[in-house]
Amino acid sequence: MSPQTAPSKPRKPRPSRARGLRTTTGCLTCRKRRVKCDESKPHCGQCSRSERECVYAHAINTAAVHPESESNGQNTTCHATFSSLVSPTSVTGSASTRTLGDIDPQLYSESSELRFDLTPLTLTTSVPSPNSAPYEWYDLLAEDAVNNIRKHNLGFDSNILSRRQSPVPKAADDDGTASPDRDFSEGPSEEPWQSLEPIHMAEDDLALFQHFIDTVAPILDLFDPCRQFAHVVPRLAVHNVGVLKSLLAVAARHVGLSSSATIQKEALVQTPGSNASRHDSGDSTSRCPEVATRYYYETLQYLSQNLLYPSYTKSREILATASLISTFEMLDVSKKAGEGNWERHLRGIFWIQRSQDNNGEKRDALRRGVWWLWLRQDIWAAFQEKRRVLTIWRPKKRLMDLTSNELSTRILYICARCVDFAANEKQYDIGIRISQGEKLLQALDDWWQILPASFRPIYKTNNAGSEFSSKIWIHPPSHSAAVQMFHFARIIVLTNQPSVGGMLEYCQRQRLLDESVETICGIAMAHQGKDLPSAFVNFQALYAAGLCVQIPARQSAILQLLEATLDVTNFPPKTLLDDLIAYWRAAP
Known part of the structure; x- marks a missing residue:
């Protein structure tokens, strides 16, 4: 074979930058920085010169690592901190000197916030079964509503809130559930609790409806790039009375909060559904709370009748309604933290979402949006009450795999774990408390460094x-x-x-x-x-x-x-x- 035709000697494949060039010996800090380590003990030369913390793999308590969780997608951030690395004399450390957040994300299977000891208050008390969760939630609402009717002489018939009827039998081909991960069209399905044609709204209702979309929904959608409460919930509302009434209740309550609302308050003077003549505009502001309250009780009346449908208890509509009811109660500025019913009802929404296996990573954008909104509310309530946040869910996506918008919601989850840490549960010894705090600080650093x-x-x-x-x-x-x-x-x-x-x-x-x-x-x-x-x-x-x-x-x-x-x-x-x-x- 001539030299011209002789095959060239195959070149040795160059390892990828992602893995092949990474060192497999030396300290973990040098391995992450992709620099040669002289393996000096206890601190290598590279870390000593750069004043970085030097950590060797054998110093880690491998019993704390759970390799099986990676296969289940539990690695949501890149790195892990371990209590065995925390010394009482270097607990908080400055961000410039602590470098555990720089460790290769592939090395460990769980991130700091996922390894925080979770025993939420919900696990220490009885939790309703998935089938009974919507009814338990409604009973909380109805009990407090009846008490308020009697206490404040609101003029509502409390009997309308009773759910004494027998449940509606399921259809032969209906198992009473809706797949939480299936794709949904914008149109309504053929359910007895849905209207195939858009529900008629009076001028008063339309004014509130517009206020919700323009002013209230952006508050609820702040962390949601899909803007579910601005785009999807109004579409659900025009085909479902429960969603519509709760939406209008929230809008009316929000209008009543401010004297500079973005809609004309004189459009809200009438009680919903009445044909009474309108009063002067000076009376409109004072009527907003009454309008909002009436919408609220009409929502509860709707729930008392339609919880009888098993398909409704698993629907997106009940999730949207529950979120709007919670927002309505949250906006009750007449109550200080812990004095109203809002905090108690947050637990009921937790039950409903748990019954539907709803969480912050569902494929259905509305279900995700509802979950993150609920968590935002529960974080503030738990912080004020000095209790733990109710969620028991843990993310499965790794921090390095998140989009920028998902990074925004991930900090909500880490924040929830930090509120847990601050709860009035001081049964731990000081060493455990220090270790837990360090893990959470590391989780925050991990999130910050990857932004x-x-x-x-x-x-x-x-x-x-x-x-x-x-x-x-x-x-x-x-x-x-x-x-x-x-x-x-x-x-x-x-x-x-x-x-x-x-x-x-x-x-x-x-x-x-x-x-x-x-x-x-x-x-x-x-x-x-x-x-x-x-x-x-x-x-x-x-x-x-x-x-x-x-x-x-x-x-x-x-x-x-x-x-x-x-x-x-x-x-x-x-x-x-x-x-x-x-x-x-x-x-x-």
Whole structure:
């Protein structure tokens, strides 16, 4: 064979950058950084020179790793922290010196927030069976509604809320369930509890309907790029009386919160369905609560009749209705935290979603949106009540596989775990509490380090003469809200984690707290802080920021920011300001 025709010697395949060039010996930090490690003990030369934490694989307690969970998709973030690596003298560590968040995401099977010890309050009490969950939820609503009718002499017939009838028999080909992951068309199916033709609405109803779409839905859809409450729920409402009545109840209650609502209040003077002549516009504001309450009781009446259909108890419509009822109750600004029925009814919605196996990763976008909205509400309620969040679900997607919008909702889940940590359950010894706090701080760091550029500020403007250095604008608003929730969660952990360190650890922790306060206030001061959906997240973050501020001038600045934000949201009650002032006065 001539030299021209001789086959060339095959070239050795070059390993991919993702795996083949990664070292398999040395410390884990060098393996992640793809640099040569001299394997010096206890700290290699590379880590010593760069002041990074040096961790070797054999130092990890392999019993804490669960390889089987990766096959089940449980690895949602890239890295794991282990209690065996936490020492009492280096608990919080600064973000610049702690590098466990830089470890190769393929090395471990579970992330920090997934390994947090979960024993929600719901698991310590009786939980209804999946078939009875909708009825148990409704009984909670009806019991409290009847008590309110009698206590406040509301003029409603409480008998309409009774569900004494026998359940409607299932059709022979109907198993009473709806597949939560199937695709849904925009049109209604042939169910007895659905209207094939759009439900007629009077002019009053249409005005409220428009207000919901334009003003209320963006609040509920802040973390949902598909905007289910703006686009899908109104379509369900025009074919289902329960969804429609609950939607109008929420809209009417929201109009009643503000004197500067975006629709003409004189259109709301009439009681829904009445033909009475309209009063002057000055009376319209006072009538909004009455209108909202009547819609609410009409929703409960609808539920009392249609829970008899097994297919309805598994439907998207009941999920949407439950979410709207919860929002209606949440907006009751006459009640302080823990005084109303809203917090109790959140447990009922948990039962319904559990009965439908609903969670934040369902293929059906509406079911996902309902779940994340419920979690947002339960996070705030649990934080105020100092209890654990009700969810027992754990994400399956890995952090590295999430889209930017999914990263925004993932921080809600991590935040829920941080609220769990802050709950009034102090039966753990100090070592366990420190270890749990460190895992959550690591989970927050993991999330922060993987964020794309869209979570970074578009600009920062100097804020001369203010207690806080700059205004911070992050766009889109959902990413800004996610950053606020990150700092809200970090403050919760840092202020509840025990410390046995010295002055250095105290200074490191205080630096992180100051950084979170600056960011929270900077975002709240930016023009997007006046945006209604963003304001519903800002007030939570500002309240948490106030909990860790000790300088009177900064306390006064946060109080002003929080008051301005509550003027935008008209929720929660201004008594939240009094709670913060009382907390400062009680502080040593």
